[in-house]
Amino acid sequence: MKIEITNLKKVIKGATVLDDINYTFTGGRIYGLCGKNGCGKTMLMRLMAGLIYPSFGTIRIKDKILGKDISFPESVGMLIENPSFLNDYTGKQNLEMLAGLQKNVDKAEVRRVLEQVGLDPDDKKKFYKYSLGMRQRLGIAAAIMGSPELILLDEPINAIDADGVQEIRAIIRGLSAENRIIIVACHDKSEMDYLADEKIYMSEGRIIKETENDR
Template identity: 60%
Template sequence: MKIEIQNLCKTIKKVPILQDITVTFESGKIYGLKGKNGSGKTMLMRAISGLIIPNSGTINIDGEILGKDISFPRSIGILIENPSFLGNYTGYKNLEMLASIQNRIGEDEIRETLAEVGLDPDDKRTYRKYSLGMKQRLGIAAAIMEKPDIVILDEPINALDESGALKVREILWKLRDNGSIIILACHDAEELNLLSDEIYHIAEGKITGHEVAEHNENTENQKKAES
């Protein structure tokens, strides 16, 4: 799978937010987006998710033009900004309702995903009683439970302790190894470098640089060291 973005531009109230973005993302890689607040990272992720309509340019996902051939990517998991769920329902029930939209997975997969992110599938607490870290884990679970081809995460380790961050790393590496395209933004430069295969620098809505992450040759050793 490929996501090919050509000359993407987005303006809001005459203010340019994305300017002539051209980049390709391929299966089996984790791509980090690095930049200050307001640089355009989140807007680019929203555009790829089909949540905003660009003023010009194209997003081609395996031969289908987003906004023309398809309204949204066919297989995508998203966590952009803060996760939001129904406060009076348990984590399991929230995921069950989300899963019923596509009807691609059932109880076993939901329970497995909750356990994978470090949440108890049988926890009877409602979402409103979750800690910030638990809410973040549930947001990650919602994004990855259907094992999507594209995963887009904004600050995936936000509010997580070290054990939670480790679980997220392991999940993302596993998804990457199974062929997903993963695009993420993270203010922690060390964490971004650890998670990513490639990093794109964004400033004032433009891609200003590209680098291969330093850990690339030692990913397996780092996985073992943290397990």
């Protein structure tokens, strides 16, 4: 899989929030978007997910232009900003509802991803009673359910306890072995040093530096 971003620019209400973004992402790697809050990390992920479209430039996914040839990436999972689920549904019920929109996801897959992120598929607790950490785990489960080719994770370890951080790291590293493109946004440099194969530093809507981690 390959994603090519060319001369990307996003203008909102006259303000340029992303400017002259050029980058090529290839499968089997984890990319870390690094930078302070407001630098453009989340906006770039929203564009790649097809939630919004560029003002200028192109995002080409497997030779199809996003917003022209396809409305959304054909295989994408995402955790962008705060995960949103139905309050009166259990975690399992929420994922089963989402699975109904995906042809390749059955109940066995829902159970598998819940267990993978450390949640009990048989827990009867409703989402509104979930802790912040449990909500984050459910959001990660939703993002990886069905083994999408592109996975976008915005601050995936937010609100996760120390033991859970190790589990989430292992999950993300394991997913990268299957030719997926995984993009993780995180303001914690040490976390990116550990997790990412390539780090992309952003500031004021622009890519200012790229580095590759030794593995």
